[in-house]
Amino acid sequence: MKHSGARKRESTILELSPWQIAGFGLYVHWPFCQSKCPYCDFNSHVAGQQDEEIWEEALRRELRRYHALTEGRVLSSIFFGGGTPSLMSPSLVERVIFEATRLWRPSNDIEITLEANPSSAEAEKFRSLRLAGVNRVSLGVQALRDDDLRRLGRLHDVKTALRAIDAAARQFDRFSFDLIYARQDQSEDQWARELEEAIAIGSNHMSLYQLTVEEGTAFGDRYARGGLRGLPDEARSVALYAITQELTTGANLSAYEVSNHARSGHESRHNLIYWRGGDYVGVGPGAHGRITDAAGRRVATEAKRDPAAWLSAGLKGYAEAERTELSPEETAEELLLMGLRLAEGVSLDRLRKQTGFHVTENAIAYLQALNLIDLRDQTLRTTDEGRMLLNSVLSKLDLLPVSDKPATKTVAKTTGAGR
Ligand SMILES: C[S@@+](CC[C@H](N)C(=O)[O-])C[C@H]1O[C@@H](n2cnc3c(N)ncnc32)[C@H](O)[C@@H]1O
Numbered sequence: 001m002k003h004s005g006a007r008k009r010e011s012t013i014l015e016l017s018p019w020q021i022a023g024f025g026l027y028v029h030w031p032f033c034q035s036k037c038p039y040c041d042f043n044s045h046v047a048g049q050q051d052e053e054i055w056e057e058a059l060r061r062e063l064r065r066y067h068a069l070t071e072g073r074v075l076s077s078i079f080f081g082g083g084t085p086s087l088m089s090p091s092l093v094e095r096v097i098f099e100a101t102r103l104w105r106p107s108n109d110i111e112i113t114l115e116a117n118p119s120s121a122e123a124e125k126f127r128s129l130r131l132a133g134v135n136r137v138s139l140g141v142q143a144l145r146d147d148d149l150r151r152l153g154r155l156h157d158v159k160t161a162l163r164a165i166d167a168a169a170r171q172f173d174r175f176s177f178d179l180i181y182a183r184q185d186q187s188e189d190q191w192a193r194e195l196e197e198a199i200a201i202g203s204n205h206m207s208l209y210q211l212t213v214e215e216g217t218a219f220g221d222r223y224a225r226g227g228l229r230g231l232p233d234e235a236r237s238v239a240l241y242a243i244t245q246e247l248t249t250g251a252n253l254s255a256y257e258v259s260n261h262a263r264s265g266h267e268s269r270h271n272l273i274y275w276r277g278g279d280y281v282g283v284g285p286g287a288h289g290r291i292t293d294a295a296g297r298r299v300a301t302e303a304k305r306d307p308a309a310w311l312s313a314g315l316k317g318y319a320e321a322e323r324t325e326l327s328p329e330e331t332a333e334e335l336l337l338m339g340l341r342l343a344e345g346v347s348l349d350r351l352r353k354q355t356g357f358h359v360t361e362n363a364i365a366y367l368q369a370l371n372l373i374d375l376r377d378q379t380l381r382t383t384d385e386g387r388m389l390l391n392s393v394l395s396k397l398d399l400l401p402v403s404d405k406p407a408t409k410t411v412a413k414t415t416g417a418g419r
């Protein structure tokens with residue numbers, strides 16, 4: 001379906017900008033790890049000590065460049081992700097926070113999260129990180145069973161993970177930890193016992209991901225050779241997911257997003273910016289960003305992935321590899337793709353106003369009849385079943401321009417795990 005430029009623009013102009021509706025955040029990617037986990041396809045590289053002054057300079061330059069495009073916004077969150085950002089020195093973290101909050105006015109309740117691996121050396125860093133301005137940590141615990149930690153190629157054991165959780169709880173009012181389930185040879189009973197132990201730790205937030213075997217990883221290669229035995233079939237995956245929902249809901253930690261569980265008020269504000277279609281700046285190798293300008297144009301940015309290439313480009317003042325203006329239709333697809341991951345769903349009124357597209361009544365009726373979505377108060381939500389079958393739901397959600405003749409477009413697919 002073709003649209004004139006003027007109509008396209010008109011339909012994207014909002015009364016409020018996405019950053020005012022859903023927040024404005026900063027993502028900082030630190031791409032280094034002590035070792036490469038066999039399941040991981042994130043932009044992470046094993047490397048020794050870095051020259052942090054040079055990294056700081058490149059990060060500052062990127063921050064200033066993005067600030068010029070987003071002046072006047074209030075910064076509601078900063079997220080240091082990786083890789084392993086707990087390998088950064090607290091003083092580098094502090095200087096990045098200082099520069100970001102000098103450029104953008106921070107909200108009174110700004111959330112500053114850092115992903116940490118639970119090695120004991122890093123746990124000792126928590127106090128310095130708190131003094132540097134970090135107020136939330138997300139710990140990569142991954143499993144509460146030593147055998148499984150070994151199979152996942154992790155450097156820590158359960159004892160170390162529990163010590164790190166304890167240290168995080170002492171230093172931070174808000175912390176979260178990640179577990180990976182649907183592991184090799186993991187039965188429903190075993191996962192239920194492990195999850196009960198995890199819940200008993202008492203954190204207000206947990207991210208619970210089903211193990212995804214990604215192409216191009218060591219697990220992916222092993223799987224292709226028939227070597228990664230004991231992974232759950234479809235039926236066991238569904239059962240493991242159902243156990244996860246049942247036990248977390250019973251403990252007041254129901255899923256506010258496909259893989260993320262929190263007590264009310266303890267949700268990750270940074271990740272909510274992504275899922276609610278807010279704006280965010282991404283700096284560091286491979287970081288993604290979404291920025292909406294005053295005319296409603298939404299731009300997707302992606303930084304150079306290779307750390308050395310990013311660093312040298314960043315020092316010269318421009319480390320982006322790609323910048324794409326999203327069409328209103330692509331913006332609508334993304335709002336659904338991200339928003340339907342959330343239990344709170346997507347406002348159809350906002351979808352229409354921001355993008356000029358709406359979901360066809362036929363598609364809604366079809367998915368409602370299958371009990372996969374629910375429409376109340378102009379808000380489209382996935383049901384528990386629908387969230388489990390998110391890719392299928394999205395593939396059935398046809399979009400139409402608000403005032404146009406029928407012509408359909410199908411929403412792109414996404415992966416199951418939160419990434
Ligand atoms: C990119 S990692 C960064 C955190 C930190 N480096 C760590 O590993 O603990 C973010 C989270 O993604 C999850 N994750 C990464 N790869 C995954 C996979 N293949 N399947 C499921 N979860 C995965 C893990 O739970 C991990 O904690």
Ligand code: SF4
Pocket residue numbers: 032033034035036037040041042044082083084117140
């Ligand atoms: S899972 Fe975390 S620690 Fe392991 S390689 Fe990936 S980013 Fe690094």
